[in-house]
Amino acid sequence: MFGFSDKGNLNLITQALEAVGCKMQVIPDPTTVHFHLPSNLSVRVHRQYGEFIAELTKNFPHEKEGILKFYNECWKIFNALNSLELKSLEEPIYLFGQFFQKPLECLTLAYYLPQNAGDIARKYIKDPQLLSFIDAECFIVSTVNALQTPMINASMVLCDRHFGGINYPVGGVGGIAKSLAKGLVENGSEILYKANVTSIILAQGKAVGVKLSDGREFFAKTIVSNATRWDTFGKLLKGEELPKEEVNFQKVYVKAPSFLSIHMGVKAEVLPPDTDCHHFVLENDWSRLEEPYGSIFLSIPTMLDASLAPEGRHILHIFTTSPIEDWKGLPLKDYEAKKELVADEIISRLEKKLFPGLKSSIVFKEVGTPKTHRRYLARDNGTYGPMPRRTPKGLLGMPFNTTAIHGLYCVGDSCFPGQGVIAVAFSGVMCAHRVAADIGLEKKSPVLDAALLRLLGWLRTLA
Numbered sequence: 044m045f046g047f048s049d050k051g052n053l054n055l056i057t058q059a060l061e062a063v064g065c066k067m068q069v070i071p072d073p074t075t076v077h078f079h080l081p082s083n084l085s086v087r088v089h090r091q092y093g094e095f096i097a098e099l100t101k102n103f104p105h106e107k108e109g110i111l112k113f114y115n116e117c118w119k120i121f122n123a124l125n126s127l128e129l130k131s132l133e134e135p136i137y138l139f140g141q142f143f144q145k146p147l148e149c150l151t152l153a154y155y156l157p158q159n160a161g162d163i164a165r166k167y168i169k170d171p172q173l174l175s176f177i178d179a180e181c182f183i184v185s186t187v188n189a190l191q192t193p194m195i196n197a198s199m200v201l202c203d204r205h206f207g208g209i210n211y212p213v214g215g216v217g218g219i220a221k222s223l224a225k226g227l228v229e230n231g232s233e234i235l236y237k238a239n240v241t242s243i244i245l246a247q248g249k250a251v252g253v254k255l256s257d258g259r260e261f262f263a264k265t266i267v268s269n270a271t272r273w274d275t276f277g278k279l280l281k282g283e284e285l286p287k288e289e290v291n292f293q294k295v296y297v298k299a300p301s302f303l304s305i306h307m308g309v310k311a312e313v314l315p316p317d318t319d320c321h322h323f324v325l326e327n328d329w330s331r332l333e334e335p336y337g338s339i340f341l342s343i344p345t346m347l348d349a350s351l352a353p354e355g356r357h358i359l360h361i362f363t364t365s366p367i368e369d370w371k372g373l374p375l376k377d378y379e380a381k382k383e384l385v386a387d388e389i390i391s392r393l394e395k396k397l398f399p400g401l402k403s404s405i406v407f408k409e410v411g412t413p414k415t416h417r418r419y420l421a422r423d424n425g426t427y428g429p430m431p432r433r434t435p436k437g438l439l440g441m442p443f444n445t446t447a448i449h450g451l452y453c454v455g456d457s458c459f460p461g462q463g464v465i466a467v468a469f470s471g472v473m474c475a476h477r478v479a480a481d482i483g484l485e486k487k488s489p490v491l492d493a494a495l496l497r498l499l500g501w502l503r504t505l506a
């Protein structure tokens with residue numbers, strides 16, 4: 044996980060836990076990811092920036108200068124981001140205050156807001172294989188290539204992994220939600236589980252409550268939806284005319300595919316002792332990077348935290364992009380058979396590329412499809428999140444938290460700045476600040492608000 048460090052301003056998981064009086068013990072991951080790429084290109088992204096750059100330049104000595112220039116430009120943006128107090132960019136008193144206190148940093152971010160990582164990489168790098176490597180660097184966090192990945196998001200992940208680092212919460216990532224929930228309850232909040240919202244209640248065009256599938260209704264001054272914008276406006280507000288803002292959003296962004304996930308328990312001896320925790324595998328053909336089932340993600344959390352599995356066992360979480368269309372309309376028997384077949388192919392590829400004997404070492408296996416994602420996360424088509432339809436203008440087209448419906452706010456990965464736990468946590472921080480201003484807990488200027496919201500709405504139409 045990003046966001047777990049004890050320094051800077053981007054450690055949003057640490058900050059969220061602290062806000063409710065919790066802290067989790069973490070284990071630093073020495074390697075963010077080990078790439079296994081075409082032409083046997085193997086690159087380990089070491090926690091130490093210098094070691095990573097040394098490994099990359101060893102593979103591409105003729106591009107040393109380009110590599111340094113590209114990643115240095117990322118650091119410029121990361122340092123600007125990391126210097127700001129992160130609050131709502133839709134709240135003018137805060138936004139203008141930041142421009143006043145940190146003009147250079149804010150102008151840097153405003154300059155890069157409409158730009159994408161692939162264009163900047165091409166300014167410095169010519170080697171097509173190295174440009175494909177930058178595509179893979181972006182793909183693992185955005186599910187699209189570098190030319191479609193906003194430069195601000197790319198800089199955040201390409202640098203924070205060396206600044207705050209990647210850290211694993213002891214006991215597993217599920218502990219983050221559990222700690223947060225415990226902290227919230229201890230601070231007086233109430234959380235309803237198994238509460239399936241089927242619609243948002245409107246009164247005179249204003250959002251005033253929610254209705255659950257069991258018929259219960261809840262009313263509030265403010266409604267915040269963490270469902271995707273497609274679900275919020277397509278299902279929870281079904282029958283209402285789609286607001287112009289949302290039509291624009293859907294013009295610029297489509298739903299990214301979902302994932303096929305395989306969770307396995309294996310005998311420990313099948314993995315060499317120095318195996319890294321995270322791997323990304325694309326064997327032969329760069330053109331398959333973005334194709335369904337083309338590339339394989341693999342996490343082995345027991346490499347960092349042995350307590351997660353019984354002694355002598357490791358956990359493998361293997362996943363690859365997969366569209367829901369491949370899994371729709373199949374009779375149960377065919378669905379089960381297809382899961383086995385597709386999983387078997389993926390496991391065979393890993394056996395061939397990384398771990399000989401993998402198949403015979405399996406002691407437990409469970410396969411989830413896009414339908415599993417849809418069911419458990421209630422995400423339309425099980426989507427991983429928004430993906431630009433064409434080349435985007437960086438982050439310019441991403442909507443913030445306020446919506447065209449008075450009293451209704453959106454958070455999550457279909458809001459600015461997009462996918463990723465830190466991105467999603469930032470959208471939560473922004474939303475909390477905007478709501479606090481709107482209900483009178485923070486300073487607010489209605490005149491400036493109206494002007495800024497109009498300006499931001501207009502900027503989005505340029506994307």
Ligand SMILES: NC(=O)c1ccc[n+]([C@@H]2O[C@H](COP(=O)([O-])OP(=O)(O)OC[C@H]3O[C@@H](n4cnc5c(N)ncnc54)[C@H](O)[C@@H]3O)[C@@H](O)[C@H]2O)c1
Nearest residue numbers: 238239240241269270419420421428455456462463464467
């Ligand atoms: N670091 C990693 O390895 C990793 C792995 C996977 C995902 N992620 C990130 O996590 C992010 C997901 O964040 P998010 O918060 O936007 O999405 P989310 O899908 O995780 O959260 C939405 C929550 O809302 C609930 N929900 C949806 N509709 C509902 C309804 N009608 N009624 C009640 N509850 C409902 C869902 O059950 C879910 O718990 C993604 O962007 C992704 O990048 C990171």
Ligand SMILES: CC(C)=CCC/C(C)=C/C=C/C(C)=C/C=C/C(C)=C/C=C/C=C(C)/C=C/C=C(C)/C=C/C=C(\C)CCC=C(C)C
Nearest residue numbers: 132152153184196199321322340341342460462463466469
């Ligand atoms: C408003 C206007 C107009 C202007 C102004 C200017 C300014 C001031 C601006 C500002 C801006 C800002 C602040 C921004 C921010 C941003 C952020 C925070 C971002 C973030 C991001 C993040 C991200 C993207 C992340 C991501 C991550 C991810 C997705 C991850 C994932 C992972 C996975 C999947 C795993 C892997 C594994 C393997 C490889 C195995």
